[in-house]
Amino acid sequence: xxxxxxxxxxxxxxxxTANTILGSAMPMMIILGGLAGLSLAPSxxxxxxxxxxxxxxxxxxxxPFSLLMGRYGRKIGFLxxxxxxxxxxxxxxxxxxIGSFVLLCLGHLALGAALACYQFFRFAAAETVSTEWQxxxxxxxxxxxxxxxxxxxxxxxxxxDALAPVPLAGAYGALAGLSIVGLIPLALTRLPKPVAAIPxxxxxxxxxxxxxxxxxxxxxVGLGAVSQxxxxxxxxxxxxxxxGSGFSEALAGDVIRWHVVAMFAPSFFTGFLIxxxxxxxxxxxxxxxxxxxxxxxxSGLSAAHFYSSLILLGVGWNFGFIxxxxxxxxxxxxxxxxxxxxxxxxxxxxxxxxxxxxxxALIAGVGWIVLSGVSALLLVSAFVVxxxxxxxxx
Numbered sequence: 001x002x003x004x005x006x007x008x009x010x011x012x013x014x015x016x017t018a019n020t021i022l023g024s025a026m027p028m029m030i031i032l033g034g035l036a037g038l039s040l041a042p043s044x045x046x047x048x049x050x051x052x053x054x055x056x057x058x059x060x061x062x063x064p065f066s067l068l069m070g071r072y073g074r075k076i077g078f079l080x081x082x083x084x085x086x087x088x089x090x091x092x093x094x095x096x097x098i099g100s101f102v103l104l105c106l107g108h109l110a111l112g113a114a115l116a117c118y119q120f121f122r123f124a125a126a127e128t129v130s131t132e133w134q135x136x137x138x139x140x141x142x143x144x145x146x147x148x149x150x151x152x153x154x155x156x157x158x159x160x161d162a163l164a165p166v167p168l169a170g171a172y173g174a175l176a177g178l179s180i181v182g183l184i185p186l187a188l189t190r191l192p193k194p195v196a197a198i199p200x201x202x203x204x205x206x207x208x209x210x211x212x213x214x215x216x217x218x219x220x221v222g223l224g225a226v227s228q229x230x231x232x233x234x235x236x237x238x239x240x241x242x243x244g245s246g247f248s249e250a251l252a253g254d255v256i257r258w259h260v261v262a263m264f265a266p267s268f269f270t271g272f273l274i275x276x277x278x279x280x281x282x283x284x285x286x287x288x289x290x291x292x293x294x295x296x297x298x299s300g301l302s303a304a305h306f307y308s309s310l311i312l313l314g315v316g317w318n319f320g321f322i323x324x325x326x327x328x329x330x331x332x333x334x335x336x337x338x339x340x341x342x343x344x345x346x347x348x349x350x351x352x353x354x355x356x357x358x359x360x361a362l363i364a365g366v367g368w369i370v371l372s373g374v375s376a377l378l379l380v381s382a383f384v385v386x387x388x389x390x391x392x393x394x
Contacts, residue, residue, distance in 0.1 A: 011128040012137060014189030018078070019121040020144035021182035022114075025085060027152030027260075028175050029054060029111055036092065036168050040101040050108035055356060057112030058119075059349040063342035065117045070338020074124045074191045081117025082186070084110045085179040092172035093163070107172075114179075116349065123341050126329040127192050135279060135326040139271025142322060146264035149257070219389050220327035221344050223283045226382045227320030229351035230290050233375055234297060234313050235259060236356050237363035238306065245301045245368070255306050262314025270322045279330075280390055283323025287386070289316030291379045298372035309372075 033051030041049065069077035088110030095103035125141040126134040155174050162170025235256070242252040274282045293312035299305060332340045362371040 011189055011191055012125060014185045015121060015125055015128065015191075016141060016144060017185040018182050018189070019118065019141060020147050021178060021185070022082065022085070022118055023144045023148035024152040024155060024178055025111070025118075025148075025175055026115060026145075027149055028156050028171060028178075029108070029115070031153065031156050032092065032168060032171055032175075033108060036096060036104055036172075037101075039167065040095065040099060040104050042101060046101070050105050052356075053105050054108045054112030054115065055349070055353050057109045058116035059346065059353055061113035061116040062119070062345035062349055065113075065120060066338050066342025066345065069120060070342075073193055074120070074127070075186065075189070077117060077120065078124075078186055079183070081114045082179050082183050084117065085114035086176045088112075088114060089172045089176035089179065092175070093169045096166050096169040096172065097163075111175075116345065119345055120341065122325055123329065123337070124191065131330065132275070134329050135274035135322070136271030138325050138329065139267045139269075139274070139322050142264055142267040142318070144264075146261060146267070149260040149264065215389065216327060216331040217340060219280070219386060220324045220331060221347055222324075222382070222386050222389065223287065223320055223327070224324035224344060225348050225351040226379070226386070227283075227286055227290065227317050227324060228348045229355040230294075230375055230379060231263075231313060231317040231321075232352045233355040233359045233378075234294065234372070235310070237359045237368065237371060238310060240363050241301075241368035241371075242306055247303065247306075251303065255303075255310050258307065259310035259314045262311040263317055264314075266315055266318045267322065270318055271326075273319075274323060274326050279323045279326035281323075282319050283327065284383070284387065284390070286316045286319025286321070286323055287379060287383050289319060291376060291383065292316070294372050294376035294379060298369055298376060301368065 030051065033054060037046070037050040065077050065081065068080065088107045091103050091107030091110065095101070095107055121144075122138050122141050125137040129137045155178065156171045159174035160168055160171040163173060164170075238255060238259075239252040242255065270282065289312055293309045293316055296305060296312060297309035328341070328344055359371065362374065
């Protein structure tokens with residue numbers, strides 16, 4: 001069955017290999033952003049600024065990368081993304097060597113742009129197979145995140161002291177090395193060339209974005225943004241909520257680890273479910289699971305409550321995000337893919353950024369139980385609105 005998914009010349013397999021290697025940067029960035037920020041920040045209040053700038057970079061980089069790929073091809077876009085990762089990682093090394101917080105922040109801006117670029121691997125995967133197999137191709141592409149969740153932290157542990165006595169600098173060096181290694185399978189992969197010209201003027205681009213008025217496209221963007229936003233909204237404050245409830249950092253880390261496993265492990269079969277039941281049904285099932293996750297989080301502060309809610313959150317994100325991506329991949333005309341995919345990922349990045357900041361404010365102000373209740377209310381409201389929209393799109 002996998003043979004039906006891999007296109008001639010092994011294009012899909014090459015993309016999967018490259019994405020698996022390059023995706024290992026994400027967990028390393030999460031770890032390094034906080035630790036390196038804490039070591040160089042002029043005050044503890046600014047310790048999370050590098051990580052926040054990475055998220056912000058994704059907001060502004062998604063659309064330009066999509067347009068770049070639409071004009072020159074996926075491979076050129078990914079090569080530029082890898083270059084951003086290498087530059088950002090080397091800036092991280094140099095920042096630690098000379099003790100510059102500003103350079104560290106610039107490095108994480110470049111790294112965040114690279115991660116925004118890597119998000120387009122899921123769309124590139126869909127373009128290497130027939131329409132029938134697109135949901136499976138997208139889903140299996142995200143299984144790379146499961147491998148990255150284990151490989152990234154292990155590389156960090158092995159490399160963090162490689163440039164001793166400067167702590168963490170070796171991990172940034174390893175991040176640059178991973179990026180270069182990920183370049184190899186990508187360089188050997190033949191990808192489809194762009195089939196349509198990108199509008200040159202701003203007026204033409206704005207006119208092309210009128211395709212976003214399509215009901216199926218708006219539904220896909222809405223489902224993707226809700227799934228990603230709520231996942232961030234509950235995931236980001238989880239360690240703070242657990243430590244505030246008396247649990248250890250190790251246990252909080254274990255909950256996050258199983259959450260990440262739950263995010264990506266279902267990808268082995270999500271695509272086949274979409275192929276059988278359709279993207280809309282699976283995406284709405286994902287939103288329903290996110291509601292259950294919010295209710296589980298709201299119902300108590302025991303370890304069991306945290307584990308169950310975060311695992312449900314991961315599975316719900318998987319169904320919602322992959323289902324939404326599948327809808328978008330089939331609903332957008334070939335000529336409009338670059339603009340629409342860029343707009344989609346920009347909206348998702350914007351919602352994620354807002355949810356991350358809102359979660360921080362709520363966990364500090366009103367606590368985990370109320371935050372979870374807010375999540376449930378937002379999800380129920382979104383579910384009703386999107387369900388009505390799906391009926392209009394039918």
